[in-house]
Amino acid sequence: MRILVVNVNTTESVTAAIEASARAVAAPGTEIVGLTPTFGAESVEGNVESYLAAVGVMDRVLAYREPFDAVIQAGYGEHGREGLQELLEVPVVDITEAAAATAMYLGHRYSVVTTLDRTVPLIADRLLLAGLDRRCASVRASGLAVLELEEDPDRAVAAVVEQAEAAVRDDHAEVICLGCGGMAGLDDAVREATGVPVVDGVAAAVTVTESLVRLGLRTSKVRTYASPRRKHITGWPLGGSRS
Amino acid sequence: MRILVVNVNTTESVTAAIEASARAVAAPGTEIVGLTPTFGAESVEGNVESYLAAVGVMDRVLAYREPFDAVIQAGYGEHGREGLQELLEVPVVDITEAAAATAMYLGHRYSVVTTLDRTVPLIADRLLLAGLDRRCASVRASGLAVLELEEDPDRAVAAVVEQAEAAVRDDHAEVICLGCGGMAGLDDAVREATGVPVVDGVAAAVTVTESLVRLGLRTSKVRTYASPRRKHITGWPLGGSRS
Amino acid sequence: MRILVVNVNTTESVTAAIEASARAVAAPGTEIVGLTPTFGAESVEGNVESYLAAVGVMDRVLAYREPFDAVIQAGYGEHGREGLQELLEVPVVDITEAAAATAMYLGHRYSVVTTLDRTVPLIADRLLLAGLDRRCASVRASGLAVLELEEDPDRAVAAVVEQAEAAVRDDHAEVICLGCGGMAGLDDAVREATGVPVVDGVAAAVTVTESLVRLGLRTSKVRTYASPRRKHITGWPLGGSRS
Amino acid sequence: MRILVVNVNTTESVTAAIEASARAVAAPGTEIVGLTPTFGAESVEGNVESYLAAVGVMDRVLAYREPFDAVIQAGYGEHGREGLQELLEVPVVDITEAAAATAMYLGHRYSVVTTLDRTVPLIADRLLLAGLDRRCASVRASGLAVLELEEDPDRAVAAVVEQAEAAVRDDHAEVICLGCGGMAGLDDAVREATGVPVVDGVAAAVTVTESLVRLGLRTSKVRTYASPRRKHITGWPLGGSRS
Amino acid sequence: MRILVVNVNTTESVTAAIEASARAVAAPGTEIVGLTPTFGAESVEGNVESYLAAVGVMDRVLAYREPFDAVIQAGYGEHGREGLQELLEVPVVDITEAAAATAMYLGHRYSVVTTLDRTVPLIADRLLLAGLDRRCASVRASGLAVLELEEDPDRAVAAVVEQAEAAVRDDHAEVICLGCGGMAGLDDAVREATGVPVVDGVAAAVTVTESLVRLGLRTSKVRTYASPRRKHITGWPLGGSRS
């Protein structure tokens, strides 16, 4: 099966890292295709950038010309998954939700450790909408920006571990979700420091997506995610108008 | 004061109707400026179109070159208000929320009567996120599409009145919110049929917005709606790249 | 239009201060009439006094012989708004709710800073009933009694600022509501100290009320706030029996 | 022990009926003293009357000169219990809450069948505040006014049974609470018709109250129900000023 | 009346202590019969032991050959009450729920102080299921195991008092529930230290149970707690197979 893993930002190196993470856990026979939006922010850390990502991701997926079996939206707390579900019949999985749902199999409560404080409410809101919030003990910010994670891995480990430890100690989290696509490599360090299971969203999403495809499950089309009605849309696809 | 009232779809006649509604209730001295996104759907009835509207509205507001005091996003259940709040310091008001908050002053529970069934979950989700859901008795669909409201006003009245009556009778609503910018003219008919107060979102949003401006209140910039960080954004503003 | 602003306590100087606050933000053409109950506590800081205020406010409004267009109940966390809504057809606005609903347009979460710790549960309960609680980050007590606010303004500023800063820092509030009619003058100091928008309930309520009147909206009479049934009431109005 | 059972309306025959209900279940050694407020409505069916009852009940209890061990407020959905808790150290029990808490020992969900539709939101709000709402399947109105229950017992039985049956069948209630002090005699008929346990609030409150007294438990005085602060209260007690 | 008070663990001395607690508050004419399961853990401090207790308690009650009027399950946070309700028509009361419901009559919020940290989620889950969670300020662990409470009473007092004080000071609890059957003797010490009412679950459950019996109330049999269907059960009762 072929799974599109779409980055929410326009930084190719992040796409490459996400793609590598996804491949590392993919089953034999699963082809992972990383995609980068053709417009949008180099990193997504707020609502403007997130809404732009929602459209950029849809635009990028629509421009993809080969057949595929599912889509993973590889942004933590970003908008857009619902739009993809309308556009497609194949399963669409958001890593924020895949991580949370996975964590809930492993402990009574989970916490998310993310990047900047300003992204905390976005993640909290997405979990609320997804109905996955009640067992969320906390969403904590490491204080590092998305692109800083790549630039200074040691500092990233230290900052994320510090918040993960606080989540376990003070918020009674029993599982930690790494709240940024760019944190994939940190799971071992966090698990060792805290002694609790650590869920990486991209990895979780790959196995969830493979499962949905294997079970022959597709997005429900009866109401919320019915295909868009036929109508005039000015300037869309946006990317298409540029190519 | 000058208030930008931004339509979420690209149909100029809808913008004109919204603008007229807004002017009808604006205080002396309030200038209403209707804006239409330069890209997006002719009507917004689902997630794809809503996300596109979120970006289209931000794009259109950024392209506006004159000073202004506040922005109203005139879409019922659409995404995007949070993005505008990040971009601007002046107040930003979504008509979905203004209508709900206004209705809550008038009765114990309110219902929303909207267009198509597929938009019901979008409105419900926005009310949930806004924390205005607990006193919402129901969101009901009239079955009419956005543009059908204009085309056949009599049928629109009948369909909306039918659902409003059901909301009062079966869901114990005590106030009705008209759940679409294009329903502005229907309030008298619905009030007469049901005997309960009817809130039009555009009208409510105009007075809410004027109030915020008069009180000197502005969007909080400490966390969720802090200005976007300085970073590279490819192809943005989108509208700008086309002009 | 004429708006009655009813104090919940019997201290005339507090009524005068509230009236002045209200006038300072009222639109041209709005007449503010401050009213003081003829019985009840000199300050309201608990349930006994709050219930007494509920009745005292209704009693006072019923004794008012001129026409009026709306009523503001100027107590933070007090009972009684529902009773006024039954008695009247014109809009009735409680400052607790007007402040919260206004704050919700400005930030993701808001906190209330009030007077004594014992009034915190009353405010929390009123927000719960009003369905405005989910985005409330905290209700915090400054430790100052209502009448101490007037007596020692410097201490009042210091105490309220301290709690407002804690709400922003520890509870992630992005907006502060001043949780007492008597705190009206403190908004500048709190805003300067915290950098977040500060909402004064009386000011917010004036603009909300003017908006409802301008929009021709009245209290729904179909169920919860239907006019009281005709029946024998012993000793009512209470104030009337004394005059 | 002596328990004051305070009616919320001023109709002596209702007080007598409540008193008889209470005595019928009281333990040997429990003295039941029925009290009627000296002011207020002949029946309480809305917010105005309920707030008046809150004050009337406090006033009447304060005027009682003998020692007592606990107070039952015998109104379904009325305000006021919190005020009594401030004024007294002995336990105060509201029949709305005693009925609900008792019903929760007997089935998975309970419904309340009350008098007029307009009192439904009052009861729902009191259950919400009491934190006893989640297992409430519904609050249903029989359509009979409080005083009609006495006047036409056969019609009362039929109307209450009809709603109780609907609650069991449609709302999945497993227990019925009789939602009015004046419904005490109806429990057998409702139980026979529905086959589910029926809880009368007055009876439940008597045994709850006796239990609290026997266990030596008293109202907590640390915060919400601390004694009122010493201050000037004009015209209070209200009843006292008339006697 | 005869009430069976069933211990959830197999330690006879704990049964004896619970029985003594129950007798100390039972009304004249109430016979308390303490029962110990014939299989299960010597103390219950987790899910395995709790599920085993659920079955052990049912098994023990079924093996009791004399008539009885009600059953109290004397474990804090353990499973099983629903099963007993299916098996019996007489009332079944869990001390976790009796304590919480009793505490809610006495203050705005209550906290539970229990034994080990690992039992906190069990208690929280039981309160959630019972619909008694919203007014629960916190569940706190003293750090002492069930059997340590007996072994070192002084240390038990100190540890429980410390957490109770923290609950009042930091979590705004106004009432403390002693969250373990084995804490019965500690109520005076905790009340003296904190100044708030202290509820012992066994004592509360005895008076609740007596009340239900006196009122003639029995478990509802229409749905959730209908008698088990007639079917083949292998190896049940379990205890019976061993005797």
Added chain:
Amino acid sequence: MRILVVNVNTTESVTAAIEASARAVAAPGTEIVGLTPTFGAESVEGNVESYLAAVGVMDRVLAYREPFDAVIQAGYGEHGREGLQELLEVPVVDITEAAAATAMYLGHRYSVVTTLDRTVPLIADRLLLAGLDRRCASVRASGLAVLELEEDPDRAVAAVVEQAEAAVRDDHAEVICLGCGGMAGLDDAVREATGVPVVDGVAAAVTVTESLVRLGLRTSKVRTYASPRRKHITGWPLGGSRS
């Protein structure tokens, strides 16, 4: 990898059917081992049987002597998953939760169609505890007992389809979960009738479990699911005492 799939009842043919369902979706290399408890009910349709199943399943798993990588508890709405999580370090997945979490990837709201009405509250309670309830539109009963599903497949299809259609039409479900291990074969019929995705719990659980194992995730041992403390347990394992 080897996954134990444990039936909750003692009917071997049901175990065989579940095992076949699981094998049908298992990945190459996954060995499915079906286990049947040695004691308990032939079908589980209530709390007594469910608690017995909880212990029977733990008992059976403990008696299994070969290594294994994960456990699936194949009962819909039954107790026990938490106990297995304490006993084991490998992942434990309950089909009720796997189905719900899977359905949430496919539509805005899901419904469960189960067997008898009496099992509805058990399922609802398990979803509440799991934090997967908010997007559950309804739990509906087909009226067929567990063993009737096998006996009369045509009637089973008709009864389940009828409720599934009602869930989509009246409750706005967009996905249907088959709420009984014995309904596995019905998914095609229900999907065809309703046009929405249908999730079978056993199938969903197999892929979830394989995913957890592949990702190297194990149950968190820091608090709720820490291994049981070393202590004396009388008569345990129960099954062991019989072999």
